[in-house]
Ligand code: HEC
């Protein structure tokens with residue numbers, strides 16, 4: 167590691183030590199201290215990521231720490247640190263220098279741009295905003311079929327002389343007024359007392375200078391980052407338990423009918439695994455997940471198992487038409503990313519800890535917790551799971567974790583339809599720390615919700631009943647629900 171890296175790491179190592187001590191200390195504290203009227207078993211809810219996946223930290227660095235399982239294992243810890251450098255790097259075009267190989271057509275040059283400070287992307291007005299814009303862009307027909315040539319993630323950058331499939335994306339934020347005129351039954355306006363009072367907004371998007379043909383009525387949809395702390399723990403949830411949860415929901419009366427992802431044959435072991443990553447459960451394990459694929463499909467770094475460029479044949483044909491040399495674009499390429507880097511990156515993305523819950527013992531948070539159950543939020547935001555065996559980080563096995571997701575997809579109504587009608591229930595753990603880590607409170611796949619209140623108000627379709635329950639609460643109780651969301 168270079169001296170700069172060490173300087174970066176010194177406070178981090180101290181913090182890490184403190185965290186490990188704090189975890190041990192808090193475990194004992196929680197085991198012995200009465201939490202004043204706390205229902206039995208609540209103390210384990212503080213350990214959102216289980217004993218081996220939780221850190222006690224609320225600083226701006228709370229989403230970037232290795233879990234106790236990784237910190238306690240010198241080999242994993244080293245790989246975690248090496249993998250992290252790839253996440254932090256700004257990639258450059260020249261394949262011969264470190265972090266080289268970007269392009270010839272690509273999305274952006276750093277993971278960090280879309281996952282700012284290890285957190286989630288924010289709502290942006292200008293797509294070309296580099297840091298903090300976590301949007302991936304899908305160009306599709308109204309019924310969700312991807313338009314040929316634009317790949318499944320739109321690339322807006324190319325190394326000259328090549329031209330990208332589109333030069334930019336124009337985002338327009340539009341007002342939405344619901345059937346109640348954006349008011350609660352008690353007459354108060356949504357977002358009462360905030361600068362956003364009485365308003366809800368959502369984005370639409372268009373391509374700027376599209377290079378390839380587009381069908382009539384094509385749509386452009388935005389999806390921002392989910393947040394990857396705790397991904398290794400979600401990876402460790404057994405497939406059959408998710409299937410059982412879906413069956414349970416299908417058998418229940420009511421609107422909640424969570425659908426599992428498809429069974430996907432993954433390249434690393436040739437076996438079928440259940441889809442559970444991305445907003446649509448289109449990736450099964452992290453070993454074939456967005457992080458590992460990002461090195462290839464975001465930056466276009468080739469490697470031994472992905473030797474061809476991430477570029478469409480239509481795009482290559484268009485470059486030829488423009489008189490450019492397409493010989494370097496076709497066929498297998500020399501690898502630009504080493505296998506060691508791939509392995510390290512995976513330890514890092516699996517090993518990021520989840521910050522512990524906060525304030526759960528406070529009466530107002532307790533009230534919010536009860537309302538969260540009573541309103542049926544728990545039907546989709548399933549509070550806890552027990553992980554199965556996890557050979558990649560063995561200490562992650564048999565942990566009780568609290569992600570508040572059922573890992574299934576739901577239809578939240580036509581206003582929420584994008585490239586698909588169905589979105590996976592996102593984990594809610596540590597969403598309340600987004601302000602501390604990434605300096606914003608934006609939520610939902612396209613970040614239309616500017617805070618927790620708006621997020622709940624965007625629940626239509628399968629979740630409309632829960633939205634109505636929330637609307638009918640008193641102002642004080644609505645606050646308690648939000649306090650609970652801030653605490654987990
Ligand atoms: C252009 C923006 C963008 C860039 C750059 C990007 N990501 Fe992502 N990432 C996303 C989005 C959007 C998601 C949400 C999942 C999805 O729909 O694919 C995601 C999801 C993930 C996830 C899985 C989280 C989950 O719960 O499903 C991991 C891990 C991840 N990214 C790691 C990385 C790494 C490592 C890099 C750098 C190679 C990277 N990302 C670069 C946009 C980006």
Ligand code: HEC
Nearest residue numbers: 541542543546576589590591592609610611621628629632
């Ligand atoms: C029918 C299933 C369902 C029910 C019931 C439900 N949710 Fe959700 N929730 C979802 C889905 C799916 C999303 C993701 C929507 C998107 O991003 O497009 C979501 C998103 C959220 C988000 C934003 C999370 C993020 O990371 O962007 C919050 C906060 C939230 N729900 C809280 C609640 C609360 C509080 C309730 C009860 C009042 C509730 N939900 C009821 C399925 C549900």
